[in-house]
Each structure stands twice: as structure tokens, then as C-alpha cells.
Amino acid sequence: MTKQLGGGDPAPPATQAPPGTPLAAGPDAAEPHTDRLRYLDAATRRIARGMNLDETLHELCRAAVPAFTDTAFVHLYAPLPVGDESGAAPGVLRLRSADRVSPRDPEARGSGPPPADPYAVPAAEVVTPAADGLLSKLLQDGCPVFANTPGLTSAAAELLGATSAPAVPAGRRLIIAPLHGRSHVLGSAVLIRGPGRPEFTDDDLIVASQLATHTALGLEKAMLYEREAAIADTLQRTMLPPSLPEPPGVRLASRYLPSSRTAQVGGDWYDAIPLPGNRVALVIGDVMGHSMTSAAIMGQLRTSVQTLAGLDLPPDEVLHHLDEQAVRLGSEHTATCLYAMYDPVQQRLLVSSAGHLPPVLLHPDGRAEVLQVPPGAPIGVGSGGFESVETHAPAGATLLLYTDGLVESRDSDVLAGVEALRARLRAASSGSAPPALEKLCDEALGALGAGGRDDDIALLAARFEGILPETVAYWYMAPRPQTAGQARRLTRRTLGHWGLESLVEATELMVSEVVANAVRFASRPITLRLLCTDVLRCEVGDDSPIVPRMRHARLSDEGGRGLFLVDQLARSWGATRVSTGKVVWFEQPLPDAPTDG
Template sequence: MVTERPRTVFEVTDLAGAVGERAWAMDRGTERDAPASPGAGDGPAPDPAGAGRVPLAVVVVDRDGLVSHWSRGARRLFGVTKEQAVGQTAVDLLPVAGALPEEDETSPYGAYGSYDGLGPGLDGSLGARFSYPAAGRARLTVPGRDRVDVLWWAYPLVGPGPERLLVLAADTAGLCHDDGRDPAHERIAPGFALHTDFDGADELARRLPDILPSMSVGEGARIVAQVLELGYPVIEFSQNELVPVTPDWGVPRRVERRARREQAARAAAEGLDGGPDHPWGAGAEDAEDAEDLEYAAVREHLEFLNDVSARIGTSLDLARTIAEVSRAVVPRFTDVAGTYLREQVVAGEGFPEGVPDTTTLWHRVAVEHTDEPGRWEDVVPVGEAMPFPAHTPFFQCMTSGEPVLVPRVTEEMGHAIAAQFEKRDIRPLINGRSMLVVPLKARTVVLGFMILLRHPERAVFTDMDRVTGAELAARAGLVLDNARMYTYQENVAETLQDSMLPHIPARMAGCDIATRYLPGTLLGRVGGDWFDAVKLPGARTALVVGDVMGHGLNSAAMMGQLRTAVATMAALDLPPVQLLRNLDDLALRLGDGYLATCLYAVYDPIAGELLLANAGHIPPVLVRADDGRSELLDLPTGAPVGVGGVPFETVRVPVAPGDRLVMCTDGLVEMRGEDIGVGLATLCESAAHPAASMDDACDTIIRALNTRGGRKDDVALLMARLNGLAPEAVAEWRFPPDPVEVGRARAAVRERLHEWGLDRLAEPAALMVSELVTNAVRHSHHGPVVLRLVRGDTLLCEVDDDDSELPSLRNAGPDDESGRGLRVVSALAREWGTSRTATGKSVSFELTLPGG
């Protein structure tokens, strides 16, 4: 039975055989100090300074079998310098028998040498016959050292580059007891495994490129992909525990140099040779210290840039992106970061044009610092806009597009900068500090800049910091530009959407109306949902809700076309079925894929009824006023407009004063992963909830359905309270088409308006009725002239006849005997209009009630 052991990760490094931290034990996601080896309890423990760390040699062999890369770890492990190894035949230098083709079995290692536990031998040329990875264990003699026990892994490489073989090798001394015995294991051997077999698979894959030689990102990615596909290098302990070979860059170089110095001091005290060629001799240390320092600095900057890149750009929201960029550099890179953007960028307008000049306004959009709270906010508040003169480093940065480095802000420069801040002295904040100004650019256009300041006691910015700042600004500029473009496009889409959504009055003839529109929560949030209310002849009102399939500008544009078409056809008083049929034809003419649902209702407050027709839309809810009961109206579903050739049906529903009609789009009731019936039930329940006003009723519905989470689509909601019109508020007369009836019509209007208490409107109304009835009598064929007065929020007057030709407003000459009637109506009425009816035409006008 195999005993389960805590997984010990041995960090293998290419840092010239340096020793480092204790090993970490990974057990169910926790980290703790672990013994130096899995069998530490069975023998003397190795030196804690080197626990869990073994040197790693990295060698690359080209297609000709020659060494093209020889790491410092390889020099330490095999005792051969880089100059001696590069260009030499790899089989003469590496203990990887079977992995390299050997023409001569008299090579220093022979066909298989004296190794044990070798991987499979491979024959043939290096370019064609080495096609899968090999691993093995070897013991060899290295000049100046005892026999070394080596584990090795060899990977075939394919691709356009010259690399054909990647060899990794590690010294097992750190894994054994002082006497060389394996630590309580049957054996230690190299192997391969999927990197996903271990905790932190992504971290393993991310750190693998660190062991490769310097090459382009593309080449490195290609090699890493092949290594991961062939199997991650692992150390097998007793064939039941696999430990990944992970490159470690987490130990500071100063710790490694300190360890070498301590070893050199101990060697000197013991009288050992510590000359330049000794692994820890002073000469070797001095030669490597400069290289280590430079390498560590470059790596630190690259790690900083990678970290910043991971932290910025998580959102397309401009304000959030600005905050991310500022917070990413403080305090790791700088102590103060102030971000300034051009006015057009902040406003979400188009791409800023022209080179900045001394009149360009720069908005301070973020200030991040490590000073005491309020110190910077009080002096340079966020939101301030100001220009910068030509003698400042800020102007130089934004006009040249290059970083500007000021090692220390002098008294003179501090005074020149402070002169731009009225009634505020910023010199105590900037004098003596190191300053770096970096431009935020996109496509060679400067969108803004960042002012980076370090405390006087901190190291000044260097040329390397300038390069890092330039790269930081380039990445931040692209992220900001993406957010700017998204904000601009979103503003354009929202402007288009707002311009197409109607502004419906709260009160229309016989009904009160409330509406809500909620944009979607997805990117490209603007959609094709719309609502509308259109005034019809006979004091009726058309109520419309529609939903164009899809999102974005195309859907919004199509929505505008369909809404305009519906409003136009409704004003012509087309029957609901005919209107949807015409809308279907229009959608087909607009092109393939133009589909939309539409619910069209006509409310007649005099008759107390609704006429409804549906084109693939969700049904409306009717809330009865007498008992508060709500119900989904059972309507024929129909098909969306744009399908073509589908019949539509009209349903007549009687309603009472006070009933409420609720119409909405599916974005309100439809949730991902949930049956739409649940949303419709919630809609009915929330619509029946009593509310103080129509707006409160709409808000109740939105809260009930919008708090469930998961809503992505936009929402249109229209609610109408059907108040109706009392019979005494309507007066109607029928007159024969005889000119003598015009006087009777005037008298009837005056009398009824006196009864309603509208004496002030009697004379203008009688005059306009006289003109309309005269025209109706003149053009009527045989039918009667119908005169109707409706007292609602306004005074409505309609005159119907059986002539289908609509009158038009025209200019009358001095000698013309007609053509002035509609001129009089147009001048005196609040509004007027004409429409065709089933038997002819109707001409109407409205007058504002006294006090209305």
C-alpha cells in the first residue's frame, strides 16, 4: 500500500546554481514549510539553505546537432563554459543517450553509456527521427567536482526556427542525503506528465517561458506549446509521487549574492581556494554581480509591466479604466500619479483632432498618491481643467509624444509650474521630487498624459524607468482609447435611441399613460424596443409596443423606421389587421433578417372597448378596476413582421373606466435559464399591486421583475389607465347635405357649449364648425354630415362626410371665392387634422379648455 504524502514542489532554477528559499508543501491549496525532501525523517536533513532547490541546466540543439544555447546552469552542472559549448556537437557534451543520433559509438558516453533508468533510445537524424520526448538519469564526472548524478529531459522541437531539441538537466544532490542515498525512496527518476495534473496549472504554464533562452515572444510561445503538449517535466519519487520541475524567479538576486558571499567567507576561513574560477570565488562573483543586477532590474520592470497589463482594461467604462491605470502604478512604480485627458476624450466625443497647443484644455481625471489624505486633493482636485504653457515639461510631452524625465524638480522649475495654479502653492508638493511625464497615445494622437512623482528620499527615475514609463503609457493609452471609443459609440447609440423614442403626453383622450425604457446590460446595450401612443379620430388612442430582434445601431435604426411607419399608418386610422399587414410588407422590403414583434391596440373611450392585433409579441395584461384582478389577454400570437404571408387577427375586448392595460417587451419577463411563464406570472402579480399613481405602478413592476437578476435585454413598458368618457361629455348631430343646415350646426354647438359652461369657446368653435360643415355639405354625395363634440382634456370637434378626398391647406387669391376655410381653422385651433374613414373622411380640430 502506498502512503499518501504531501506534495513537495522543488523549485528548479537557472540562476547559476544559486540556493534559495525553503521548499513549499502544497496540500489542498495551503502553503507551509516542508522538510527538505520527502524522506527527511529517515536520515540527516540537508542544509536548509538549499532545501527544495536544485540547479537547472538548459541547452538548445539546432538541426545540425550543434549546441546553440548553453545556460549558466549548464556551465555549473557540466563544467563547460558557454564559449566552449556553443557550436560543438551536442552528443559530446550532454548525457542524453538515445535522444541524440550518434554516428560513432566511441563517443565519451557510448550508445547508452553507464547510465541507469534511461528513456527510450531513438535512432535516425535529429531533424526527422527524434519525434517524442525522452528522459533519463546519468552519473558523470565533471572537472573539479565529484561524480554528479544528473536527471535530464529532452524535447523534440518543430517549426520554422533552427531549434530542434530542448534539453533540461538537474543535479539530484539536493534531493539525496549527505551520503548520496536516495531519501527513503526506491528511486528518483525523471518523467513527463500533463501540467494540469498539478495544482496551479496556469502558473506552471506561465512560468515555463522563463527557462527558455532569449527569443521572440512568438518563438517562445511555440516552444512552450510543444513542451506542454509533450508533457511537463517531473521528478518521480518511488513511481507514486510526481513533482513538477518549476523555474523559480521569486528569490531576489541580493539574497543569492549574499549566500555566495557567505560561502566564500566560510571557504576563506577554512583556507580553501576561492579564486576567480571557483564556483563561489570573488572573481566569479564580481563578474556575475553586474550581470545579475542588470538582469534583475530588467526582469523587475517586465514583471511590473505584465502586472499592470493584467490590472488595467478590465472594463470599457472610461472612468473605471482611468482609476485602474492610476492605481496600477502607485506605490510600486511611483508615489504620486496624476492623469490628464483632453476635453474631447472626457466628453466622450470623437477622436481629438490637431496637435495640442497652449490653448488646449486638459482635464485632471485622477490623482493617486501615498501621501497623507487630503494633501493632494485640496490643491489639485479631480475635475479641474487647465491649459499648460510651452515652457513646462507637460507641454513638451504632449506635443512631442515622448516621455519627459526630470531627475529632480528644482526651485526654478517648481516656481514655473506653480504659476499655473491660481491662489494655490504646489511647490511644497513637487519641489525636490523626481518627475516623469509620459504621454497616453493612441494611433499617434495624444489623448492625455500622466505625471509621475517620487518622494525626495526615493531613488530618482532613470532611463530604464523612462522606457518602462513609455511602455506603460502605450499600453494604458490603448486601453483608454478602447474605453473612449466604446463611450463615444455608446453615446451615439443612446442619442439615436433617445431621438427615436417618442415623448408621450401623460394624458390623452380618455386615458392616462406612463412609460418606462431600460437599456440592456450587455455591451452594445442599445436595442430595438419601442413604444408609442397615437391620437386617432373619434377621441380614440392607438397604443403600440414593438421589439426589433437584435441589438446595436442596426436594430435601433430599424426600430426608428418601423415606429415611424406605425405612427403614420395609425394616423390614417387603418384597422389594426391592415396596419400589421402593411408593416409586414415594409419589413420585407427593408431586407432579409428584418424581424420585429409588435402589439397594436386601439382604445375607444366612448364605446368602452379595445381592438387588439398581435404580431408575435407577448400578450398584454389587463387589470380590472372593479376587483383588482389581473389577466393575460388571450390573443392570437401571429408571426413577427418580416416573415411574410402570415395572417393577423383582431380581438375586441370590452373595458370599464379605471381598467389598466399593461404592454411590455420580452426583455422584462424573460430571464436566461427560466421559463417565460414565470416572468409573465410575476408581471400579472405586480401589475395588480395597488399604487398611488401610474408612475408608481410602473416602478412596482420594474422592481418586481428587474431584481431577479440575469436581465440582459432592453425593456419597453407602457401602461394606460382607461378612464373612458361619460355619455354626457359627448354630443353628436347628423345633418342632411343641405346648405341651410350650416346655421343649425352653429346654433347646436353654441347651445351645447353653454350647457357645458364653455361660453368663452362658443363663438370660435361656432365659426370653425361653420367652415367645416359648409365644406362637408358642398362635397358630400348622398350621406349625412355628422358633427361630434367631445369634452375631455380638450374640446374636440369632428365633422364627417362621405367624400373620400381629403382637403388641404392652400393659398387663396384676392378674387377666389373659396379656399379660406381651413386657413381660419388653422389660425384659431390648437391643432387640426384630416383622415379617411370607412365611409369617407373626417376633419377635426381641438380647442384648449379654459384653465387647461
């Protein structure tokens, strides 16, 4: 890709002649050296401002044209070598940037007569130097040279895309300056003066060398910055859920935007964790700081939250144990976290916060409410004191969890940012129908999605749909030998009521086996729950923490075949430890809906 840069900076003031301007000898003979030092100081500081490849080359051209040369263009190897990796050097140079003064600009051109068109010197778009050719050796050597000898003129002709050496400007009017980094050759800069100004001098080679050296270092800095940013972004995304679950009764969407002002990985994370009873845990957190340590702590906390969620603890208990775990890790980093638990059957929401920003609940009628959740202390402080609050979560409502990067900036405080977020959500829901969840996430981000972010942004949105009570059946049963038969009768009657007669036989058999296994270990009433959504799900809970394992029974065994049968008949099954014991569940696909005709 070639980036054509229009025009350059105006010529330096008359009191500060650019390098290459004829200066008289005499008592002030030291003045040219002072001018060159001043020019190099300004030029190298300008080149150092570039934050990426194009910016660095842009600043080189603006510093060189017209103060030092009339035309400048740069070829870079493709691909560019990065770091200390070794291997075969790339063999292709591609034109990356070019700039030249206008022939109609008398101030830039000087006092001489206008030449025919000395500034329209072409540059080759692609150059493939021979591995043992003069151009390759010149670039490897790393020293700027004049292209005024037969061999060097042919090397310059390659860069100009010329078919013959005579097309190269005669005399000391073209400098080839290799861009030599710490470990690799990155490319070359070609500097050309037209006939309307003096030829380059030996001192100008030193200037060109300094310009090329600082440009090469700037290019390496930019490449390393871009690589570190890509690695950090990849690392961050691998620590986030690759996809969100699809639990019944709720739809989920998320966004993650890394900071645009740092290449370091952040500690923002979100998660959605299915729980027994068709509930779902919604989690968002933010480890303080931007570093690999922050990312590592984030990974540890996210894993701990997933483990604690599997125990089916209330939100405040999850945060309490998470805080204890963070204190045991002994890190000086703290984190904020918000843990919400949604029950689609009862349509209720339990929320607890550890110093995190309050979530926003968008009601079906368009009202946007900032939930009042006791903030608690951040994770890692060790003070505990977390509280859970319960609120109604009607079907059609949307909960938005977010990190502070969404609402905090240098121009406004957090409270103003939360209020602005609430206003955006309310405006997005002002129509007759609620906006699609993905569109709502985009509206929540607003202009922040376009860049200029001071901090990472994590966003998790949940649209509550609920589960109709008539699709759920729930019973408590005493742990007695007769309970398995009772469970079969209840299952048969319920499936008949739901019109699922084709599933009765297999479901009865599996319910009987799972309930019989629960009766063996339970000391308190067991629970049986049937749920009909997009699948038929059965859950059997008891107070024993012993999780059943499937094994192949021998011919002489009287039992041990129950879970084997479940494994063969169910589409999926599993067992989950909870705070009150365990839950064994299995799922079956619903029969195909009848077709017309």
C-alpha cells in the same frame, strides 16, 4: 476630481522579483528580463480591464504600487481630447488618481529603516503648464524621463505642486511618464520610489513607458466608449416621442432605459397616436439586435405605423401593412410589435400582436391580468395572419405595454418574468386607491431601473378614464342640401343641453360650413359628432377621400370661404384621411367656469 485609492496589491512572490529589485549577475543574468516581462504581461492585462477612465487609472495604480513604485499619481488634461478632432490643446492638467504604499507596511517598504515620511509626496491638484515650457514639451515628446536634472526637476516640481526644485526626490527616484495616445497627449503619470528601495534604472524607464502606453490606450478606449454610448443614447431618444399626447379619456406615462452592457443603440420604441373619434393608438415594438441598422429600421417602422394609424385601420390591418412594408424594405432584421386601439367612449380595447409579449391589464379592483392575444409572426417574416381581440377597458384600468428587456434575463425565462411583472403590479395596487401612473411605472421596473440590464427596456402605460356617454352626441345624416340646416338645429339643441349657449352662434356657423362641404362630395350618409370634455370638439365624417384645403376666395366667388371662417373661429382644426374616407374636425375652448361672489 481626485480619486484616492487605498493600498495596492501585495508584493509579488519572492520567486518573481518586481522590476527595480537588485538582481545578481551571473549565469542567471537573463532572469531579470524574464521577471520584467512577466510583470508587464500581468500589469498591462490588468490595465486593459478598465472600462472607463476611473477604472483604467485604478488598475494602473494597483499594478504599479507597490510592485514597481511606492507612489503613483496621474494628471489628465481637462477637457480630454477625443477622436481625431484638431484644435488648441487644453492647457489645464487636473489630478485624477493617486495611490501610495503605507509607511507602516514593512513588506511593501523593504528591509531598510523606515524613512521619515517619503510616501506622503504631495501632488498638485491643478497644473497649468506654459505652452512653450519644459513640461509641455516633455509631455508632447511622449518619452518617460528621470527628474534628476535641473530642468526636469522643475517640471516635476510643477506636478508635485512644489514651490522649489529641492522638494523633488533626489536621484533617480521620480519618473515622469507622459500618457500619449494615438493622436493626443492625455496627461502624465508620476512614479516615485522612497529611500527604502533601490532607485529606478534605465530598464525601469522601459517598464514605465509600457505602463504609460497601455494606460493611454485604455483611456482612449474608455473615452471613445463613453462618447459612443452617449451618441447611441441620444440617437435612440431622438427616435422616441419627445412627449406623450394628452388625449381625452386616457392618461399616459412611459419609460425608456438603454442597456447597461452595450454602447450600441437598440431598436425598442413606443408611441401613442391620437385617432379620430377621440380614440388613441398605443404602440410598442422591438427590432432585433443592437446596431445602427436596428435603429434605422426602428425609425422606418415607427414612421410607417404613424402613417397607417392615420388611416384609422383596425390593429390587425395595421400590422399586416407594416409587415408588407418591412418585407419590401428587404432587411434581414425582424421586429415584434403590439398595436392597441382604445375607445374612451365605448370603453373598449382592440389589440393585435406581431410576435410581441402580451400586455398586462391592471383592473380597478387590483387584479392584474395578462391579456390573451394571438401572438402572430414577427414583422418582416411576411407570413401575416394577425388577429385583433377586443376586451372591455373600464374606467380606472391601466394597460402596460413593455419590451422583453423588462421580463427576460439570463437568470429567468420570459414566462417567469411576465409572471413576476404581474405580481409586482398586483402588489403595487393592493392599497385602497390605485397608485399614481408614474409610481406604477417605477414599480413595474423594480430593481431593473438601477442598472445591470442585458437589454433595452421600453415601457408604455395607459390609465383609462373613459368619456361619459352624456358628453357625446352622434348622428348619421343623408348627404342632402337640407342636411346643413339639420346639423345646425341639432348643434343648437345639444349645446343648450350642455349649458354652452355662449358657443352656439360660432359653432352653428362652423358646423354648417363643414357639413355643407361634406355634402358636396359624399355618396353615403355623413356623420356629425359633438364631444364635450376639456374642449368642445366637432367631427364631421364622409366617404370621400378628398381632403379640403383652405383658400382665399375672390370677391366674385360664390363659395370657398367656409374653411377660412373655421380657421378664424376655431382654436384648432384639421382633416384626417381614414379607411372609410375622411374626418374634418375643429375645437373650441370651453367658456370660463363661473366664479363665486
